[in-house]
Amino acid sequence: MNEDRADFELLRDFARNGDQPAFSTLVRRHLNLVFGSAARKAGDHGGAEEISQNVFGALARKAWRFAPDDSLPAWLHQTTLLEAKFWLRGELRRRRREQTAAELGTTMNASDEQSALRALIPLVDEALLSLREKDRAALLLRYYESRSLREVAGALGVREDAAQKRVAGAVEKVARFFQRRGIKTATGAIAIAVLEQTSGGAPAAAAAGILRAAAQLAPPALAGLPALLSRFAGLTKAQTVAVCVAVSAAPAAWQWNEARGLHQATAALQSQQNSATTRQAQASADLDRMRAESARLEDALTEAGRAQARNQQALQKLAVMGARLRGLLADPNYRWSDELPFVRIPKSTIRKVAPQWKFNFTGGGSMTASAIEVLGLTPEEKAAAESALGNYCKGVQDLMTANAYETNLPASQSAAFSKTIVVPPLGNDLKTLAANTGVEITQLLGADRENLLFGGWDRGNIQIFWPGNPENIAETGQQFTVSVKPDASGSGEPVFQTRWSFAGSSTSTDHYPGEVPVFMADRFFAPWVRQLGAVNSTTTLQP
Amino acid sequence: MNKFLLGFLLLSAGVPGFLAVQGAAERARAERATRDREWRAASERLAESDRAAAGLRDETRGKQKRLRLATSGAQVSPELLHFLEGGTPRKNSLAWSEMRERLGIGWDSSADYVLVNKSVLKQLHLDAISYHVNDEICEVLAISPDERGKLDAAIKDVSALVWSHVQQAQPSGDILAQYTLPPDPTLPQSISNNFSAAVVGTLGPERADVFLDDGLRSVQGHLYPIGEQAFTMTFTRTEVDGQPALNFQWTEGDKAHEIEVQYSHGASSWVGALFPGGWADAAQRGGFQLPQRALYHPPNP
Numbered sequence A: 001m002n003e004d005r006a007d008f009e010l011l012r013d014f015a016r017n018g019d020q021p022a023f024s025t026l027v028r029r030h031l032n033l034v035f036g037s038a039a040r041k042a043g044d045h046g047g048a049e050e051i052s053q054n055v056f057g058a059l060a061r062k063a064w065r066f067a068p069d070d071s072l073p074a075w076l077h078q079t080t081l082l083e084a085k086f087w088l089r090g091e092l093r094r095r096r097r098e099q100t101a102a103e104l105g106t107t108m109n110a111s112d113e114q115s116a117l118r119a120l121i122p123l124v125d126e127a128l129l130s131l132r133e134k135d136r137a138a139l140l141l142r143y144y145e146s147r148s149l150r151e152v153a154g155a156l157g158v159r160e161d162a163a164q165k166r167v168a169g170a171v172e173k174v175a176r177f178f179q180r181r182g183i184k185t186a187t188g189a190i191a192i193a194v195l196e197q198t199s200g201g202a203p204a205a206a207a208a209g210i211l212r213a214a215a216q217l218a219p220p221a222l223a224g225l226p227a228l229l230s231r232f233a234g235l236t237k238a239q240t241v242a243v244c245v246a247v248s249a250a251p252a253a254w255q256w257n258e259a260r261g262l263h264q265a266t267a268a269l270q271s272q273q274n275s276a277t278t279r280q281a282q283a284s285a286d287l288d289r290m291r292a293e294s295a296r297l298e299d300a301l302t303e304a305g306r307a308q309a310r311n312q313q314a315l316q317k318l319a320v321m322g323a324r325l326r327g328l329l330a331d332p333n334y335r336w337s338d339e340l341p342f343v344r345i346p347k348s349t350i351r352k353v354a355p356q357w358k359f360n361f362t363g364g365g366s367m368t369a370s371a372i373e374v375l376g377l378t379p380e381e382k383a384a385a386e387s388a389l390g391n392y393c394k395g396v397q398d399l400m401t402a403n404a405y406e407t408n409l410p411a412s413q414s415a416a417f418s419k420t421i422v423v424p425p426l427g428n429d430l431k432t433l434a435a436n437t438g439v440e441i442t443q444l445l446g447a448d449r450e451n452l453l454f455g456g457w458d459r460g461n462i463q464i465f466w467p468g469n470p471e472n473i474a475e476t477g478q479q480f481t482v483s484v485k486p487d488a489s490g491s492g493e494p495v496f497q498t499r500w501s502f503a504g505s506s507t508s509t510d511h512y513p514g515e516v517p518v519f520m521a522d523r524f525f526a527p528w529v530r531q532l533g534a535v536n537s538t539t540t541l542q543p
Numbered sequence B: 001m002n003k004f005l006l007g008f009l010l011l012s013a014g015v016p017g018f019l020a021v022q023g024a025a026e027r028a029r030a031e032r033a034t035r036d037r038e039w040r041a042a043s044e045r046l047a048e049s050d051r052a053a054a055g056l057r058d059e060t061r062g063k064q065k066r067l068r069l070a071t072s073g074a075q076v077s078p079e080l081l082h083f084l085e086g087g088t089p090r091k092n093s094l095a096w097s098e099m100r101e102r103l104g105i106g107w108d109s110s111a112d113y114v115l116v117n118k119s120v121l122k123q124l125h126l127d128a129i130s131y132h133v134n135d136e137i138c139e140v141l142a143i144s145p146d147e148r149g150k151l152d153a154a155i156k157d158v159s160a161l162v163w164s165h166v167q168q169a170q171p172s173g174d175i176l177a178q179y180t181l182p183p184d185p186t187l188p189q190s191i192s193n194n195f196s197a198a199v200v201g202t203l204g205p206e207r208a209d210v211f212l213d214d215g216l217r218s219v220q221g222h223l224y225p226i227g228e229q230a231f232t233m234t235f236t237r238t239e240v241d242g243q244p245a246l247n248f249q250w251t252e253g254d255k256a257h258e259i260e261v262q263y264s265h266g267a268s269s270w271v272g273a274l275f276p277g278g279w280a281d282a283a284q285r286g287g288f289q290l291p292q293r294a295l296y297h298p299p300n301p
Helices: A007-017 A020-042 A045-061 A072-088 A093-108 A112-130 A133-144 A149-156 A160-180 A188-198 A204-215 A225-233 A237-330 A347-353 A369-374 A379-403 A427-445 A447-454 A518-531 B002-071 B078-084 B095-103 B118-123 B135-140 B145-165 B186-222 B269-274 B279-286
Strands: A342-346 A417-423 A478-485 A495-502 A505-509 B113-117 B167-169 B175-181 B231-240 B243-252 B255-260
Touching: A007 A020, A007 A072, A020 A045, A020 A072, A020 A112, A020 A133, A020 A204, A045 A072, A045 A204, A072 A112, A072 A133, A112 A133, A112 A160, A112 A188, A133 A149, A133 A160, A133 A188, A149 A160, A160 A188, A225 B002, A237 A342, A237 B002, A237 B078, A237 B095, A237 B113, A342 A347, A342 B118, A342 B135, A347 A447, A347 B113, A347 B135, A369 B113, A369 B118, A379 A427, A379 A518, A379 B095, A417 A518, A427 A447, A478 A518, B078 B095, B113 B118, B118 B186, B135 B186, B145 B186, B145 B269, B175 B279, B231 B279
Parallel strands: none
Antiparallel strands: A342 B113, A417 A478, A478 A495, A495 A505, B167 B175, B175 B231, B231 B243, B243 B255
């Protein structure tokens, strides 16, 4: 079974398992090659046997180094030559060489062809060594181990035709080697002849001796680094390259992977840092804003504290002043005080010192400062009273406007244009409004103050034109007249005269709207005045 | 051996690559360490900012609460506060209303009196003088009887000052008495100075200011016929319906007016000022007697 197995498998079994039959098979398979080569170098069978034993001994020792793609014949041939060289260096070297020289000189004289062949024999091994290992292995298998081309192809791991071409090519290379060494006549055929001539099997006795010696050989016990190296040596070149690439690339890959991880971690950190920086900027802005707000509040607190202190002091002063003022009201020996902002006035004098026609309220209902004071109004009382008075004034205006009508009274002789508006007595409508207002003010301020503020008016009076005597327009009609003399002054401007008549008396002025209340002028006279072309008379048209 | 050499060469060839990758890894490691330090520093700063923000937030909330407390409660208006701190409120200020409201002093605080701020006294209708000091202004300004006597005396002093400038002509024919007040630009100023000094000296500057606001107008213009032209008053004997009568004529420049001296014919206010006792006072000063027609009613110009 071992006969069919490849050299590598046999060597592996021997190296790893001590498979002696496998090694014997190898020895038998390559014995002729080794012995033949040794014989060519040693010149006798004894030396060749010794050399062969040394070669197979070396094979046994170095069996672990072989790889599937190693050529065992090439190695055996090279080792044989090396061992032969060592052997020849021994004490028998000189004699063997002289003897060999003598024998060569004798044989070369036999014939030219034989002479040429004999001259080439010493160069055969040198020529084989010059070949590439696969070429050398092909020739050694084909000629020194007498393998068929199919077997050579199988041993080399190629197809048969490729093995044939390789053998032929190797032969040509050997021939050219011979030619370079001065044997110009060397051809492929001569090379083949030399190879065949130098091939030779080991004699049976020698073979038996070698096999016996080989059977005693055992593979070296390998452990540790040698074992690892043996494993490494057992790899093909491709495997070796793959292992070495893997071994050299693994740390780099590990480092690369680590660097990649670091880059990713760095990027993540950078992202986190960017986020933190952004948040920090936001936080800084928030802090600045909060600091500003805090400072503002601090200032406000300081100011509020000051204001509070001022307020407290003011309230204390106010309390003191209040006590003094109350004292004023009740003091039978009242005297003027320059220190106090108030004086007391007898209520009985108010109607004289603050008469209605001068001190009550304006046409819009706003109360005068003196009225507020003499009536002792609080802000709330003032607001409520002004609202009631404002409603009354508005009601009077609405009633006047609603009841007014234009007459066809002729213009005065001196005026070119004249227009008269009559407001009839406003009757119960105004009386009701006035009475209601009086009641409202009485409820707000009491009867005394209502009388001082609105007394008389609550019967339907109103005072629009001339202070002093409120007129009872609820029972008496009014008449408003506007007369216009165009360009009377020669300046291009019209001259106005306005007149109000009431209860047989009247008052007039020479400007517009003059005696006509603004709301009456707007409602009844303004369009008419514009029609008269006085629209640009800004100096006189100021309703 | 070739395989070992090949292996050695391959491994050797891998060394530079390994070193390069290892260098890159070292640089990445250093970069990562730097980034890590920076990130930790940034995180620490952020944490510090967060702590500071939390502290500030608490501080701000506390201040806001204190501010609310500080600004709550009764706050005096700025105008009233200004006054209570010694300032002078603006005209028609509502500070007085506020003060009355805060003090609870109003119309109903007294049955007889009301407190009025001094700032509006000049806006009231205060007739200070009607030949004498009026009762109303005495009540408003709390003028005592003694002070009122001094003021009345000051009014008389003004009258005396005017009379000291009057030129009296001797009676002639039917002209029983003739008085001429020549134009004198210094007289109004003298009256003003003398009267103001007397009022201020009597009432003090604050009340005098209110009193003189109307009183000075009265003594300067309303009570006395002091103008830019000579003013002449003439009492002339005449007859009406066959009865003795008396005419009173006064001229100012080229303007002349004449009335019969009767109770019902009151002259201008200056007549009362110059002759406080009426027509009888004029007759006494002129040294003539009033006819019966003039005595029909007690003279009361």
